[in-house]
Amino acid sequence: MVRRTGRRPGNPDTRESILSAARGAFAEKGFDGASIRAIATSAGVDPALVHHYFGSKDKLFLASMNSPIDPVDIIVEATAGERDEIGARFVRAFLQMWDGPRGSAAVALLRSVVGTEWTAKLFREFILTQILRRAVPRLDLDPAEAHLRVTLAGSHLVGLALARYVIKVEPLASAPPETLVAAIGPTLQRYLTEELPGVFPQV
Numbered sequence: 451m452v453r454r455t456g457r458r459p460g461n462p463d464t465r466e467s468i469l470s471a472a473r474g475a476f477a478e479k480g481f482d483g484a485s486i487r488a489i490a491t492s493a494g495v496d497p498a499l500v501h502h503y504f505g506s507k508d509k510l511f512l513a514s515m516n517s518p519i520d521p522v523d524i525i526v527e528a529t530a531g532e533r534d535e536i537g538a539r540f541v542r543a544f545l546q547m548w549d550g551p552r553g554s555a556a557v558a559l560l561r562s563v564v565g566t567e568w569t570a571k572l573f574r575e576f577i578l579t580q581i582l583r584r585a586v587p588r589l590d591l592d593p594a595e596a597h598l599r600v601t602l603a604g605s606h607l608v609g610l611a612l613a614r615y616v617i618k619v620e621p622l623a624s625a626p627p628e629t630l631v632a633a634i635g636p637t638l639q640r641y642l643t644e645e646l647p648g649v650f651p652q653v
Contacts, residue, residue: 476511525588533643
């Protein structure tokens with residue numbers, strides 16, 4: 451018999467208590483305002499146990515969101531290469547995630563986000579801390595423009611996900627991924643790296 455290695459799953463009730471406390475803390479105080487110690491106290495466990503189950507605050511937040519991915523995976527893939535192809539790579543990596551085995555979990559997450567203000571708060575924190583905060587340094591954007599540029603790109607991708615995977619608007623829902631990469635990639639490229647007339651005037 452082969453002994454399994456790695457972290458043991460532990461007591462599922464304890465793990466769920468931590469996740470429940472984390473969701474409440476993140477929704478109420480935001481990612482930065484919620485501490486591991488406060489979450490542990492609310493869950494009735496030692497802070498070391500939170501680290502045992504989840505490893506870090508970022509990973510705890512992703513688990514509390516039931517996120518099927520770590521957004522840094524998409525960000526790294528999209529920003530590795532020529533700058534003038536970032537838009538296309540973002541769309542391609544995004545579609546690969548949604549069309550892959552984790553897509554159904556991503557749809558469930560998106561459905562929950564539009565259901566209540568509480569889940570919407572969590573999703574806003576997700577966008578701000580897990581996507582924007584990680585993406586901006588890798589994109590080498592002007593700090594004065596960075597957050598608006600990335601949120602414009604993000605809003606387009608969320609809209610794409612809603613239309614293609616949740617509402618399933620045709621022919622968008624069944625279009626080949628590369629068709630969407632070719633159609634949407636240039637728009638994301640403009641949001642991220644090109645002039646946005648009337649928003650950031652060139653001097």
